[in-house]
Amino acid sequence: METLLIEANFRKKLFTTQGEMILDVQFSIKKGELVSIYGPSGVGKTTILRILAGLTDADEGEVIVDGETWFNSLKKINLQARKRPVGYMFQDYALFPNMSIKENLKFAQTEQDPKHIDELLTLFDLKELQNRKPTMLSGGQQQRVALARALARKPKLLLLDEPLSAIDPAFRTKLQNEILEIQRQYGITTLLVSHDLPEVFKLSKRVIMLEAGKIVKQGDPFEVLGSKRTSGKVQFMAEVLKVESEDILKVLTLLSGNSLVKVAVRDDDEQQYQPGDKVVIITKAFNPVIQKI
């Protein structure tokens, strides 16, 4: 039987833009597992991470990590954030502007371990930037520093809040591979908040789906998120950029992901397309051409 690292069960009243909402969750995470929390924004994903890290107090409930009680509202136990061995990566990175990249990493270590810092700088391709201040870095570089810093203190638990949101697609894949590699090398139990589906599929073997403060489903990402979506059709979301009339047809120029597509549609009075409209492109999936890239 695999050992459990986290057993969490807590409730907290949240005040969101849509009004009051009760965050009420119960989940457990095995040692060495990488789990995603997926859901739209404002459902309490970040709050779950904050409660685990001790930055926000739950109203009631319990958090047990590796057999140690970090929070228990009945026993009035609440371990201070600084005493919890977590690596937390903030959505705004929270790098210290007064310190260089290397100093940011060194600051994270209670016991100095220059070799580990060196390893991280190499792993995240930060060697050449190590003496720069965070403000001199691009968003993507800052994110890598934030991730490296969260790892620098060798945490038991890694908490990542939208870790790859600011990174361009090409580099994103590279970093996703790095996260997987770190996960494999160090075996750190990781909880990741994301609203990006491909990321959830790629990184995690298990996903917790959150809606309005409640866990609606959890398990294998393909079962949880795929069941409704797996069908005999291929679908793309797209935005209409341009509409041109040609005889009885209309030619729509669509932007789907990063690629432009031209699609001819019937010049139908019922379906008027305008630039800016969000559309879905559906095609039968029995014969698509698939190529490896």
Add this chain to the structure above:
Amino acid sequence: MNSEFITTLLITFKLAVITTAVLFVVGIPIAAYLAFSKNKFKVVAEALITMPMVLPPSVLGYYLLVAYSPDFFIGSFLESAFNIRLAFSFSGLVVGSVLFSLPFMISPIQSGLQNLPSSLSEASSTLGKTKLQTLHRVLLPNIKPSIITAIVLTFAHTIGEFGVVLMIGGNIPGETRVASIAIYDEVQALNFDTANKYAFILFAITFILLLLIYTFNRKNSSSWKPF
């Protein structure tokens, strides 16, 4: 006359330096407390600290004079226990100036701390650092412009102080007579020449100090950007 002129200026600057140093040490913990405390009575402390900005200096001077008096428990305690008499003495002037300049040290530092993103101190605590370590290594180094503003404003304001000093210092040459009071005194004695010298020096110094803060803070305004 000439040596008295210099002594008066020296006392003025000694008072400003000591007041600023004391306030720097006392002000930072208070500012940090006010910036981060969630205590609902904190507004009372904030109101009290800001009061010298709007209160007529003579009001503060009057209360201090009463407190310093040997008939009052603070004054009598200090006199019997430490043989210190604050009324009409330089130490009394320092205490008065510290209270009077309190908001000039605390407000800039407090607002500097409050304007930092909360994730900075949260990140520091998830990295195992205590509140004190966080303040010293993360928060204060990132509000340098606010700290410099606070120091310079406190210094300049202490130099420019008049009412409190007059009430509790008593204008004793070589002891409690500072430049701002000397100007008033010299004008009353129709010594416009000496008054003019004092006035010009205070004018020039205050201008230069403020010019320095604005120059520094303009250069440094780009040093902190929220990501």
